[in-house]
Amino acid sequence: xxxxxxxxxxxxxxxxxxxxxxxxxxxxxxxxxxxxxxxxxxxxxxxxxxxxxxxxxxxxxxxxxxxxxxxxxxxxxxxxxxxxxxxxxxxxxxxxxxxxxxxxxxxxxxxxxxxxxxxxxxxxxxxxxxxxxxxxxxxxxxxxxxxxxxxxxxxxxxxxxxxxxxxxxxxxxxxxxxxxxxxxxxxxxxxxxxxxxxxxxxxxxxxxxxxxxxxxxxxxxxxxxxxxxxxxxxxxxxxxxxxxxxxxxxxxxxxxxxxxxxxxxxxxxxxxxxxxxxxxxxxxxxxxxxxxxxxxxxxxxxxxxxxxxxxxxxxxxxxxxxxxxxxxxxxxxxxxxxxxxxxxxxxxxxxxxxxxxxxxxxxx
Amino acid sequence: xxxxxxxxxxxxxxxxxxxxxxxxxxxxxxxxxxxxxxxxxxxxxxxxxxxxxxxxxxxxxxxxxxxxxxxxxxxxxxxxxxxxxxxxxxxxxxxxxxxxxxxxxxxxxxxxxxxxxxxxxxxxxxxxxxxxxxxxxxxxxxxxxxxxxxxxxxxxxxxxxxxxxxxxxxxxxxxxxxxxxxxxxxxxxxxxxxxxxxxxxxxxxxxxxxxxxxxxxxxxxxxxxxxxxxxxxxxxxxxxxxxxxxxxxxxxxxxxxxxxxxxxxxxxxxxxxx
Numbered sequence: 001x002x003x004x005x006x007x008x009x010x011x012x013x014x015x016x017x018x019x020x021x022x023x024x025x026x027x028x029x030x031x032x033x034x035x036x037x038x039x040x041x042x043x044x045x046x047x048x049x050x051x052x053x054x055x056x057x058x059x060x061x062x063x064x065x066x067x068x069x070x071x072x073x074x075x076x077x078x079x080x081x082x083x084x085x086x087x088x089x090x091x092x093x094x095x096x097x098x099x100x101x102x103x104x105x106x107x108x109x110x111x112x113x114x115x116x117x118x119x120x121x122x123x124x125x126x127x128x129x130x131x132x133x134x135x136x137x138x139x140x141x142x143x144x145x146x147x148x149x150x151x152x153x154x155x156x157x158x159x160x161x162x163x164x165x166x167x168x169x170x171x172x173x174x175x176x177x178x179x180x181x182x183x184x185x186x187x188x189x190x191x192x193x194x195x196x197x198x199x200x201x202x203x204x205x206x207x208x209x210x211x212x213x214x215x216x217x218x219x220x221x222x223x224x225x226x227x228x229x230x231x232x233x234x235x236x237x238x239x240x241x242x243x244x245x246x247x248x249x250x251x252x253x254x255x256x257x258x259x260x261x262x263x264x265x266x267x268x269x270x271x272x273x274x275x276x277x278x279x280x281x282x283x284x285x286x287x288x289x290x291x292x293x294x295x296x297x298x299x300x301x302x303x304x305x306x307x308x309x310x311x312x313x314x315x316x317x318x319x320x321x322x323x324x325x326x327x328x329x330x331x332x333x334x335x336x337x338x339x340x341x342x343x344x345x346x347x348x349x350x351x352x353x354x355x356x357x358x359x360x361x362x363x364x
Numbered sequence: 365x366x367x368x369x370x371x372x373x374x375x376x377x378x379x380x381x382x383x384x385x386x387x388x389x390x391x392x393x394x395x396x397x398x399x400x401x402x403x404x405x406x407x408x409x410x411x412x413x414x415x416x417x418x419x420x421x422x423x424x425x426x427x428x429x430x431x432x433x434x435x436x437x438x439x440x441x442x443x444x445x446x447x448x449x450x451x452x453x454x455x456x457x458x459x460x461x462x463x464x465x466x467x468x469x470x471x472x473x474x475x476x477x478x479x480x481x482x483x484x485x486x487x488x489x490x491x492x493x494x495x496x497x498x499x500x501x502x503x504x505x506x507x508x509x510x511x512x513x514x515x516x517x518x519x520x521x522x523x524x525x526x527x528x529x530x531x532x533x534x535x536x537x538x539x540x541x542x543x544x545x546x547x548x549x550x551x552x553x554x555x556x557x558x559x560x561x562x563x564x565x566x567x568x569x570x571x572x573x574x575x576x577x578x579x580x581x582x583x584x585x586x587x588x589x590x591x592x593x594x595x596x597x598x599x600x601x602x603x604x605x606x607x608x609x610x611x612x613x614x615x616x617x618x619x620x621x622x623x624x625x626x627x628x629x630x631x632x633x634x635x636x637x638x
Binding site: 079086106 | 527529530532536540543551
């Protein structure tokens with residue numbers, strides 16, 4: 001396995017008219033599970049294909065291990081077939097004319113491996129993924145989950161420097177997705193594999209990633225471990241994209257009162273967090289973000305009596321929608337159910353508020 | 365309900381009549397080719413032969429033997445050449461981006477809209493200066509070149525139906541473009557290949573003008589020879605019709621045995637991807 005380094009990558013389409021990725025730099029350390037996360041069209045697949053060599057960027061450098069595989073400035077471009085990367089596509093891309101065995105053996109045969117060695121490797125991987133009894137079938141005779149396994153197996157059968165996965169779970173049903181998610185993570189840990197995984201699903205990103213590279217409009221927005229993106233979102237976009245249900249956002253003005261600075265959102269007035277106090281001044285406008293999970297139903301904090309708008313039971317938890325005048329708030333509670341009534345108490349902890357500049361969206 | 369059955373019945377009747385009308389010349393050719401000289405002169409061309417004879421076939425075959433062989437060689441050579449080269453062009457243009465790729469595609473396919481007649485004189489001059497006038501090889505070359513645009517277009521469309529991730533997958537699996545083509549693309553698109561093969565075989569087999577212009581006594585294809593037969597053997601209708609039948613047989617057999625591929629190929633979904 002190897003580390004991957006992307007530096008100052010820029011990719012354009014339509015003769016430079018569409019910028020798919022710009023100024024993208026990040027590093028994936030050896031054995032790390034790195035997630036490229038972002039909404040569709042943000043350029044994450046473009047970055048992945050640039051690492052694979054399927055796209056030649058307009059600028060920048062890609063390094064796998066200690067080999068420079070793409071360097072526009074240095075005139076280096078290693079062809080995809082010579083990069084030793086293993087790729088898994090969302091649509092699996094199994095070779096329809098070959099059996100499962102043929103599909104698994106393909107990358108080994110392409111590298112000229114000896115027959116006996118191929119047989120050994122293929123059986124090992126089939127064993128690992130529990131697809132031994134499918135080896136004689138063709139892709140058309142497999143279910144979605146089985147195809148997914150074969151696609152994964154075809155990547156695992158090699159000894160690649162890095163695994164590149166492009167929304168590999170996108171075509172699976174919800175139950176299977178959770179199962180394969182867990183399994184993939186387990187295999188990655190077991191092999192100490194370097195994986196770069198593209199997804200637009202923040203749940204996948206949060207649950208699987210050692211580190212998340214969040215992209216928007218072709219640029220990096222924030223790079224860090226999942227908890228960091230959740231707890232210290234760099235800007236409004238990150239705050240809104242990461243976390244489910246989405247963060248509550250309130251437009252506030254800072255006012256001073258006898259008790260100190262207050263964040264005034266009309267119907268709700270909250271004390272400014274201690275840690276942010278010196279950055280605030282009366283008259284300042286800002287956006288306050290409150291994670292649904294940071295709104296409690298009891299305990300210390302600022303209690304609010306809100307009108308109950310609706311409850312979504314999740315089995316082990318409930319999502320509670322409340323409103324105070326024109327302001328809507330969503331809370332997530334680890335309760336199996338709540339007493340249905342007109343009014344409900346939301347308890348806010350001022351120290352858990354996220355503050356953002358409304359103009360730039362940047363975290364304060 | 366009864367009304368729609370009546371409409372349907374009338375529709376079938378109409379279609380049947382049109383089919384009969386369409387097949388009449390073929391029927392006439394078949395009956396005439398089985399008649400003796402005397403019977404041809406005295407009977408209606410559509411009437412069933414009273415004493416069917418294969419003599420006209422013998423006469424036609426002895427005259428067309430060499431041209432039929434020429435036709436076979438020219439058609440096989442031209443078909444294989446144009447399909448092989450067109451397939452490679454189509455594969456590259458469908459799967460790989462390179463500088464001016466669209467311009468290259470446009471320049472190749474503009475050949476489809478080039479009428480035969482417009483290039484006859486330069487073609488004749490080129491073939492003659494290559495020393496290939498009146499040779500089977502010259503005709504193979506001409507048909508190969510002339511077939512490439514259509515084959516390129518058809519293969520680009522067919523290969524475009526393959527998920528692009530398939531080729532990308534093969535490349536990252538360590539398989540170069542050639543190996544990817546032979547091991548993945550070609551076996552996944554058999555119907556497409558058969559479709560283009562039949563299409564090219566039929567067009568080249570039936571083609572007259574190139575054979576007329578750059579073929580000669582030695583390399584004359586059967587279409588040209590049949591045309592000459594009409595001029596030299598005045599009014600020997602039975603021999604001419606037997607010749608026509610001989611010429612039509614290979615194409616008919618091709619359609620009977622492979623026609624279903626052709627229809628599937630012309631429709632969508634000719635590509636067996638998962």
